Structure formats: C-alpha cells, structure tokens
Amino acid sequence: MPFHTHRLPNGLQVIAETIPSARSAAVGFFVKTGSRDETAAEAGVSHFLEHMVFKGTPRRTALDVNLDFDRIGANYNAYTSEENTVYYAAVLPEYLPPAVDILADILRPSLRDADFDTEKQVILEEIKMYEDQPGSTAWDKARRLHFADHPLGNTILGSTASVTDLTSTQMRDYFTRRYAAPNVVVAAAGNLDWPGFVDLITAKCGDWSPATVGRDHLRETAGAGGTHVLTKDGTAQEHVLLLAGGPPAESMLRYAAGVLAVAVGDESGSRLYWELVDPGRAESASCGPDHSQGCGMTVTSFSCDPEETAANLESVREILADVQKNNITAEELATAKNKIASRVVRASERPMGRMRAIAGAWVYLNEYTDPDTELARFDAVTLDSIRECLDRYPLDRATTVAYGPLAKLA
Amino acid sequence: MAAQQLFSHTLPNGLTLLAERMDHVRSATMYFLIPGGFTYDPVDKLGTATLLAEMIVRGAGERDSKELALALDNLGTDRGESVGPFNLVLSAGTLARNLPAVLPFYADIVRRPHLPADELEPAQELALQDIQGLEDSPQEKVILELKKRYNPAPLNKTKYGTEDGVQAVTPEFLRAHYERHFRPAGAILSFAGNIDWPRLKAQVEDLFGDWSGAAPKPEPTGPHAPKSEHIPKDTQQTQIAIAYPSAPFGHQDYYAARGAVGVLSGGMSSRLFTEVREKRGLCYSVYATHDTTKDRAAILAYAGTRAEKAQETLDVTVAELRKLRDGIAADELDRVKAGLKTSLIMQQESTGSRAASMASDWFYLGRVRAVDEVQAAVDGLTPAGIADHLDRYPAKDLTVVTLGPTPLTVPDAG
Numbered sequence: 017m018p019f020h021t022h023r024l025p026n027g028l029q030v031i032a033e034t035i036p037s038a039r040s041a042a043v044g045f046f047v048k049t050g051s052r053d054e055t056a057a058e059a060g061v062s063h064f065l066e067h068m069v070f071k072g073t074p075r076r077t078a079l080d081v082n083l084d085f086d087r088i089g090a091n092y093n094a095y096t097s098e099e100n101t102v103y104y105a106a107v108l109p110e111y112l113p114p115a116v117d118i119l120a121d122i123l124r125p126s127l128r129d130a131d132f133d134t135e136k137q138v139i140l141e142e143i144k145m146y147e148d149q150p151g152s153t154a155w156d157k158a159r160r161l162h163f164a165d166h167p168l169g170n171t172i173l174g175s176t177a178s179v180t181d182l183t184s185t186q187m188r189d190y191f192t193r194r195y196a197a198p199n200v201v202v203a204a205a206g207n208l209d210w211p212g213f214v215d216l217i218t219a220k221c222g223d224w225s226p227a228t229v230g231r232d233h234l235r236e237t238a239g240a241g242g243t244h245v246l247t248k249d250g251t252a253q254e255h256v257l258l259l260a261g262g263p264p265a266e267s268m269l270r271y272a273a274g275v276l277a278v279a280v281g282d283e284s285g286s287r288l289y290w291e292l293v294d295p296g297r298a299e300s301a302s303c304g305p306d307h308s309q310g311c312g313m314t315v316t317s318f319s320c321d322p323e324e325t326a327a328n329l330e331s332v333r334e335i336l337a338d339v340q341k342n343n344i345t346a347e348e349l350a351t352a353k354n355k356i357a358s359r360v361v362r363a364s365e366r367p368m369g370r371m372r373a374i375a376g377a378w379v380y381l382n383e384y385t386d387p388d389t390e391l392a393r394f395d396a397v398t399l400d401s402i403r404e405c406l407d408r409y410p411l412d413r414a415t416t417v418a419y420g421p422l423a424k425l426a
Numbered sequence: 427m428a429a430q431q432l433f434s435h436t437l438p439n440g441l442t443l444l445a446e447r448m449d450h451v452r453s454a455t456m457y458f459l460i461p462g463g464f465t466y467d468p469v470d471k472l473g474t475a476t477l478l479a480e481m482i483v484r485g486a487g488e489r490d491s492k493e494l495a496l497a498l499d500n501l502g503t504d505r506g507e508s509v510g511p512f513n514l515v516l517s518a519g520t521l522a523r524n525l526p527a528v529l530p531f532y533a534d535i536v537r538r539p540h541l542p543a544d545e546l547e548p549a550q551e552l553a554l555q556d557i558q559g560l561e562d563s564p565q566e567k568v569i570l571e572l573k574k575r576y577n578p579a580p581l582n583k584t585k586y587g588t589e590d591g592v593q594a595v596t597p598e599f600l601r602a603h604y605e606r607h608f609r610p611a612g613a614i615l616s617f618a619g620n621i622d623w624p625r626l627k628a629q630v631e632d633l634f635g636d637w638s639g640a641a642p643k644p645e646p647t648g649p650h651a652p653k654s655e656h657i658p659k660d661t662q663q664t665q666i667a668i669a670y671p672s673a674p675f676g677h678q679d680y681y682a683a684r685g686a687v688g689v690l691s692g693g694m695s696s697r698l699f700t701e702v703r704e705k706r707g708l709c710y711s712v713y714a715t716h717d718t719t720k721d722r723a724a725i726l727a728y729a730g731t732r733a734e735k736a737q738e739t740l741d742v743t744v745a746e747l748r749k750l751r752d753g754i755a756a757d758e759l760d761r762v763k764a765g766l767k768t769s770l771i772m773q774q775e776s777t778g779s780r781a782a783s784m785a786s787d788w789f790y791l792g793r794v795r796a797v798d799e800v801q802a803a804v805d806g807l808t809p810a811g812i813a814d815h816l817d818r819y820p821a822k823d824l825t826v827v828t829l830g831p832t833p834l835t836v837p838d839a840g
Contacts (some may be wrong), residue, residue: 037450070694078704079695086693087757089764091772108768137707144662144732145710148828152563243639250660252561285495294491296551299559321555351499358502358521362453366775 019374019384020210026226027198030217031378033205033370041206042110042371043168044104045119045377048201049194051170052098052308053231053279060174061190063096063181064139068187069103070094071131073121078131084118096107096172099231099308100379106368108206113216120220123195132184140180143173150248151319154255154419157246162239162259162415167232168308197221201228203375206367236264243416247423253299254322254420256329258336261409262312265380268393272405273305273314276395278352280335280411281316285351287335292318298328309380314411324425325418336412343403356394360387392400430774430796434624434788439638440611443630444784444794446618454522454619454776457785458532461641462607463512464587465580471594473553473587474603479507479514480549481600487534490585491545494531509585511719512644513614513789514607519778522620526629533633536608543597553592560586564829565711565730568665571657572827576669576724579648591786598761611640614788618780647722652825656833660781664736664830666729668743672716672819674723675790682815683716685807687725688762689754690746695761697746702729708739714747720790733831740826740834746840747821754809766804770797795822 022030050062071078085092092105092115092327103123103200105115146152163169173179200219238261263269281288281303292298301318316336320328344352363369364387373390377383387395418425431447467474484507486489498505501524506517518537520528560567574582615634617626652669672687673679691698691714702712709731717724727747732741773779774797787794826836 039775041767079555079700082693082695082700082704083761086761087760087764089766089768090693092694092767106768106772108771134705134707138703138710141663141708141731142710145730147662148564252558253555261544284500290492293552294548296548296555299552299555319559321558351496354500354502355504358453358504358519358524361521362504362519362777365451365453365777366772 017386019386021384022214022397024197024218024221024222026224028201028217028221028224029378030214031203031374031384032200032208032210032213033374034208034210035206037366037371038206038367040106040367041109041204041208042104042106042114042240042367043112043119043202043204044102044122044371044375046201046203046375047101047195048099048199048229048231049101049378050097051172052167052185052233053194054170054190057184058061058190059170059178060139061187062101063172063174064135064179064182065191066096066101067135067139067186068096068127068132069122071125071128071135073124073126074179075121081118081122083115088114090115090197098168098172104262104371107417112204112208112213116213116216117220120217124224125285127184127188127191127286129184131349136179136182139173140176141174143179146173150251150253150292151255151418153248154417157294157419158259158415158417161244161417162313163237164240166235166237166311168311176215184278186273194229196227196229197224198226201375201378203371204379205370205374219284231309236261236311238413239415241413241415242276243425244418245424246417246419247414248420253261254325254418254422256317256325256416256418258316258332258414259315260314260411260414262314263307263405263409264310265307265310269401269405269408270305270307270312271393273312273409275349275352275394276354276402276405277303277314278342278355279348280339282352282355287339288316288318288332291331291335292328297324301332314409322421325422329425333412336414340406340410340412343399343406346399349397349399349402353394353397357391360390360394432794432796435627435795437631437635438517439635441637442614442788443627444614444616444788445621445623445626446784447621447623448619448774448780451620451777452522453519453777454525454617454621455519455781456517456532457616457781457784458516458536459513459614459789460516460536460608461512461612462514462603463510464583464585465511465644466607466642467583467591470591471599472583472591474591474595475514475598476511476553476587477546477549477592477595478600478604479509479546479668480517480552482535482539483507484545485540485542486531489534490540491542498528498531503528508628511581524728525621526625529629529633537637539604540600541597542606546595546597546600550592551676553587554589556588557592564659564661564663564665565728568667568827568829569726569728570697571829572669572726572825575653575655575827576825578650580645581647581719582606593827607641609639609641610634610637614785616781616785616788618784619777622639652823654826656661656838657827658831659829661830662732662836663730664733664828664832666731666736666743666834667742667827668727668747669724669825670821670823672723672725674721675718675719679815679818681803681807682812683723683819684766685759685762685812686816687716688749688765689750689758692762692765698727698743699745701769702739702742703771706742708735708742712743727769736828736830736832737834741837744824747824751816751820754812756809759807759809759812763804763807767801770800794809821822
C-alpha cells in the first residue's frame with residue numbers, strides 16, 4: 017500500500033498510508049508523552065491534560081469542540097498511556113479536512129481555569145470509578161511494585177491527592193515542555209489525498225514550537241521481583257499478576273515475544289488456558305507482551321476464587337519455569353503463528369487499525385511496515401529466536417502481586 | 427460506491443443462510459444464531475444456556491476438546507461463544523481462504539457435540555466464578571439488576587443465571603436441552619467477507635441439509651411489573667440505572683426512537699454528556715442506550731458518581747430525559763444523523779459488524795436491511811416526527827435501580 021512521509025520545518029512528522037478502496041479515513045495526533053514523563057508533583061497531568069485538550073481554544077469553547085466533531089459525524093476520542101497521548105478521529109473521506117482542523121486547533125488548548133476546575137471533578141470521578149474495579153487497581157499497583165523507582169511504574173490517572181493538588185500553572189508548564197512539534201507524529205490511513213493532507217497539516221501546525229523534547233530514564237529494568245499480597249476488603253475475586261521482563265518496543269525480539277505469549281497465555285488454546293481455565297480453576301488467565309520505549313514486560317495474570325489462588329499460582333509458576341527451561345514446542349510455535357497471521361490481517365482491514373499500526377512503528381522506530389511485512393516477521397520467528405528472548409528476558413523471574421480479599425497466599 | 431452484494435437462502439429444513447460479499451477484505455466472519463438464549467433457561471436451572479455455550483465446544487465429531495481447539499486455532503479462527511436473550515451465538519473470524527476448512531468443524535460443534543459429562547463441573551466452576559466476578563464489576567451489575575426488575579418474564583432472567591441454577595444442571599439435562607434447542611428451523615447462519623456465494627451455499631447445504639427439527643417457541647411474555655430498588659454496597663461510587671419504555675425494532679417509531687436516543691447520548695455534544703459531565707463535572711461515565719427485542723424496547727440510562735453527588739446526578743439525568751419532550755432542534759438532529767451515517771458506512775469496513783448486523787436483522791425482521799434502506803430511514807427523520815414519537819413514548823414511569831452506599835430519591839415529574 018502506498019506510504020508517505022513528510023517532516024515540517026518545525027520538526028513535526030506527518031505520515032500516511034493511502035487506501036483508495038477504503039470508505040473512511042482515520043487520523044491521529046500522537047504526542048510522545050505520558051505518565052513516565054511526569055514528575056511526582058505533577059502525577060496524573062498527562063491524562064488530565066488529555067481531557068483539557070477537549071475544553072477549547074481561542075477559536076472554540078468546549079461545547080464548540082464537541083459540536084464541531086459531531087457535525088461531521090466523527091468517531092473521535094483520545095487516550096493516555098505511560099508514554100503516548102493520542103487524539104484521533106475516524107471520518108468519512110469528505111470530512112477529513114474539518115476533522116484535521118479541529119484536532120490541530122484543540123492541540124493548542126486555552127486551558128482556562130474554570131474548565132480546569134470542572135474537569136478536575138470528572139478526573140476524580142474516573143479515579144473513583146477504577147477504585148471500584150479491583151482488576152484495574154491490581155494492574156496499577158503491580159506496575160508500581162515491579163518498576164519500583166523507574167518512571168514506567170507511574171500510574172496514568174495519578175492519585176486523588178495528586179490530581180486534587182494539581183494547578184493549571186503546572187499543566188501549562190507540562191504542555192509547553194512536552195507538546196512541541198518535534199514530539200508529535202500525525203498519522204493518517206484510508207481514503208485520503210496525500211498532498212492535500214500535507215498542506216492541511218502545514219497550514220494548521222506549521223507555527224507550533226520547534227523546541228526539542230526528550231525523555232529521561234530509558235534504562236531497561238528486570239523489575240523488583242518478590243511476592244506481594246495486597247489485601248482489599250469487600251472484593252470478591254483474587255487478581256494475580258506476574259510481571260517479568262520483556263523486549264522493548266524497538267527490539268526485533270518483540271515478534272518472538274508476541275508468539276511466545278500467544279503459546280503460553282492466549283485467551284484460549286494456550287498452556288494457561290488448558291491448565292487453569294478449561295478445568296474451571298480460574299475465571300480467566302492470560303499472558304501478553306507490554307512494550308515500552310527502552311523497556312518491556314511480559315505480563316502473566318489470572319483471576320479466581322480466592323481459595324484457589326495458592327494452588328493456581330503454583331501451577332502458573334510451573335508452566336513459566338517449564339517454558340523457561342524447555343521452550344515451547346514446534347507445534348505450539350506453528351499454532352501461535354497461525355493465530356497471529358489471521359489477527360494481523362483482520363486488524364489491518366479498517367483504516368483505524370492501519371493508522372494505529374503505522375503510527376506505532378513510526379513513533380518507536382521511524383519505520384513503515386505494511387501488513388505483509390508484519391506477517392513475514394511473525395512467520396520468521398523460530399524456536400531459536402524464542403530461546404534468545406527467554407534467555408534475555410526470563411519468564412520465570414517475575415514480580416508477583418496478588419490483589420483481593422486474601423491476607424496471605426498459603 | 428458499489429452496490430452491496432447480499433445473498434440469502436433458506437434451506438428446506440428452516441436454516442437461514444445469509445451472506446455479504448466484501449471485495450476489499452481478505453477475511454471472513456461467521457455468526458451462527460441458535461434459538462437457545464437465556465430466556466429459555468428453566469426457572470430452577472438459570473444459567474443453562476451459558477453452561478451449554480461453554481460445553482458445546484468441548485469436543486465434537488471425531489475430535490475431543492483439545493483436538494478441536496487446536497484444529498480451529500491452526501486455521502487462525504478467533505472464536506466466540508456467547509449467550510443473548512433468545513439465541514446462543516457462535517462466532518468465528520478467520521482468513522477467507524480458511525473458511526471452507528473451518529465450516530465442517532462448526533457442523534460438528536452444532537450437530538455432533540460431545541457435551542462430556544466429566545467436563546460439566548469445570549464449566550459450572552467457571553459460571554460460578556463469573557457470578558462472583560460481577561461483584562467486582564459494579565457498572566455491569568447495576569444494569570443486570572435493572573433488567574431483572576424492569577423486564578417482564580422471561581426477559582427478567584440474565585445470562586449469568588444463579589448459583590443454585592448453575593449447580594442444578596446435570597449432564598443429562600444439558601444434553602436434553604441441547605437436543606431441544608439446536609435445531610435448524612429458526613437458526614441463522616450469517617457470513618460477511620471475501621466469500622464465494624455459490625461455493626458457500628453448496629457447502630452449507632452439504633453440511634446442514636440433513637439436519638432436522640424446530641426449537642420450541644419462546645415462552646409468552648409475562649406482565650410488565652417494573653420495580654425500583656436501591657441495592658446497598660460499600661463502594662466509592664453510586665451506580666444509577668434507569669429504564670422506561672420505547673419502540674422496538676420493526677415498529678414504525680423505531681428510527682425515531684433511535685434518533686431520540688442519539689439526541690440524548692450520541693456524540694459528546696449530546697445532552698446527557700453535555701449537561702451531566704461537561705457542564706457540571708458530576709461523573710465520568712453517563713449514557714443512554716436503546717435496548718430492543720422483537721416486540722418490546724426500553725431506553726436504558728446510566729451514570730456512576732461519588733455518593734455525595736449521586737442525588738444531583740440522578741436529578742439532572744432525569745430532567746434531561748423528561749426535557750426531550752420540550753422539543754429537539756434541527757441542528758441537534760443533523761448531528762445525530764451525521765453520526766449514524768458514519769456508523770453505517772464504517773460498518774461496511776468490518777466483516778464482524780456486517781455478519782452480526784445481518785443475523786440480527788433476520789432474527790428481528792425476517793429480512794436483511796440494505797444499508798441504503800437504513801440510510802433513507804435516517805435521512806427521513808425530522809424534529810417534528812421525533813416529537814410525535816416522544817408524545818407516544820415519553821420518559822415517564824421510570825424504573826430506577828441504584829447500587830452504592832446510600833439510597834436516592836427519584837425526582838417527581840414536574
């Protein structure tokens with residue numbers, strides 16, 4: 017598929033994959049910033065700012081932003097991760113120019129104090145909402161314990177205290193520091209006209225600050241290790257996570273890690289599935305890679321009746337130790353690759369899927385891969401490359417966190 | 427834009443085959459609707475349909491559970507087994523070139539499942555853990571509790587069933603339930619993607635042509651006797667769920683009802699999001715949705731918020747529901763239409779969306795709506811037409827279920 021790239025004089029990157037047969041187009045502004053880039057005093061600011069971006073500009077009130085998106089029938093939203101804040105819209109092809117106009121405009125937000133105060137209440141509600149969902153809290157706590165003082169352990173939402181104390185001045189400082197043009201990739205995929213798209217972005221984003229933006233603490237970490245039991249009264253199930261090291265987002269070993277995780281812990285047909293879910297010992301069990309810049313993880317998790325936790329954890333550790341020692345089998349390798357091939361093809365059939373894929377590759381690697389290249393890379397994974405991944409990132413050396421009603425594991 | 431390539435064929439045994447060919451994709455998705463949803467669960471065995479969905483893939487034809495899973499995995503099949511009110515749904519997404527190899531496995535699953543007696547207990551364990559897990563998912567729980575209290579029998583059942591019901595199911599009963607419900611008359615098999623219709627039709631006739639029988643009719647709907655209630659729970663947030671009647675699928679008011687819900691809860695400029703969240707910061711999540719079956723429908727509204735703001739959140743939400751009747755502006759409706767148009771067109775980029783949508787159309791309407799037909803109906807919506815609809819279906823007699831630390835008061839109709 018035709019791929020295009022362009023760099024504005026201020027450093028902003030524009031990329032697109034044009035798919036003439038598509039019925040829609042997707043566009044995303046990827047800002048390379050997230051909770052890992054926050055100081056302790058501004059914990060939660062990346063995510064709070066993501067909300068504030070929708071609160072308007074000198075040209076638009078908050079309501080205008082929503083009205084303008086809805087007038088063109090856009091499917092739009094935003095999300096914040098540990099290291100990316102992403103604003104996106106999927107639209108019918110004729111509405112791509114107005115969608116870009118809105119997105120580019122709101123990315124230079126006014127950050128008005130009255131809006132800041134109201135939206136702070138929404139963020140505090142969001143934090144409370146997740147506190148009522150133990151599976152989500154378990155994940156935040158496990159990351160913090162595993163990463164210890166590494167900023168990848170910072171929670172995305174921040175805490176009730178940190179968000180309550182946050183000021184609009186702190187947010188403006190953070191915005192100036194992180195939202196400069198060289199730290200932004202604009203990606204589009206679908207039915208669009210490339211020269212016209214570049215003209216649009218140039219017109220709307222050409223005056224953005226060219227300041228250099230960096231990222232500290234890119235070191236890899238194997239994680240803190242240990243077994244931690246965190247008791248939460250009033251919860252029903254025990255949520256257990258085992259966080260091991262894994263290849264970073266830039267590493268070619270990520271393909272091996274992806275295949276390995278499917279064999280060990282895909283939702284069905286994997287080792288964990290047959291050992292824990294099929295016999296009804298756990299409600300769910302899975303294993304998945306988690307790639308960040310400079311540092312990655314392989315996360316194994318399950319949730320179950322609290323009484324079954326100790327026995328289940330022992331079984332999971334046996335599986336991880338066995339795979340670490342003996343690798344997966346050739347049959348498991350072949351099956352995992354077949355599953356992934358189908359998923360890669362199906363995910364690539366919608367412009368939104370392609371937009372996310374090309375943006376991810378560009379943000380981390382400054383490279384473009386089409387779906388067939390991705391397929392070929394997964395297909396090239398061998399037992400030897402999985403062995404290499406296991407040797408480098410042992411699956412059985414994990415930080416273990418249990419969150420739920422239990423006071424102790426045995 | 428090229429015309430849709432829609433196909434349908436009903437076999438002599440009553441099985442309906444639907445398909446849409448999509449030229450620009452390499453995948454295909456199947457939806458298989460079998461009339462064995464949770465409303466058919468016996469009252470002393472609530473949870474039967476969910477157990478059957480779990481058991482149906484544990485071995486079929488000549489393969490045991492593991493062999494069957496491995497074969498489907500090697501064909502890159504993303505499987506799903508789920509339970510709705512009327513149907514047990516099997517779905518499979520894969521590469522279109524693998525579809526002819528996948529289908530015989532589904533003929534085995536549907537017609538020759540092993541339902542191994544010694545695997546019922548694990549399936550029951552899973553079902554019991556799902557019930558337990560609901561306690562950790564208050565947002566899902568409050569909607570279920572609302573439906574239990576709002577809907578008449580048998581729609582007041584849930585797919586989860588009850589602990590007692592799940593435990594009361596025996597291998598013999600499950601087999602008998604399977605034999606009653608897994609029948610071609612009334613079943614719907616729907617495909618979308620890069621399919622070859624003549625070949626698909628021939629293969630389906632070959633695999634399912636000699637299947638026979640009809641599933642039982644659904645039990646008649648009981649009286650509508652909704653009940654509001656507060657369910658105490660020590661949580662950070664209070665969950666609020668509201669229901670009141672609307673127009674069902676196929677009713678002349680159906681599109682007007684969808685338009686009205688869009689005004690309430692379409693994009694982020696819609697009324698609930700603007701008034702409850704954007705202007706007042708009362709909550710993170712607030713929405714309304716249209717919940718329909720063949721002959722009855724409801725508007726369901728939801729908001730979750732801290733206890734100290736819960737009463738105000740309920741008051742503002744209810745006020746917005748009632749205010750709809752005061753009139754809808756033309757530009758509001760234009761935004762709703764723009765959103766619906768986008769959804770319709772983007773649905774045509776997804777094999778899963780199209781296969782599911784065609785199956786649903788056939789189940790509720792007995793035919794597949796072309797995208798152009800839906801588009802024309804959406805284009806035909808007017809503020810006056812929606813106002814007439816709201817006169818017939820106003821937001822009144824609200825059923826309100828709350829879950830959280832303290833009860834709330836439902837505001838009187840002013």
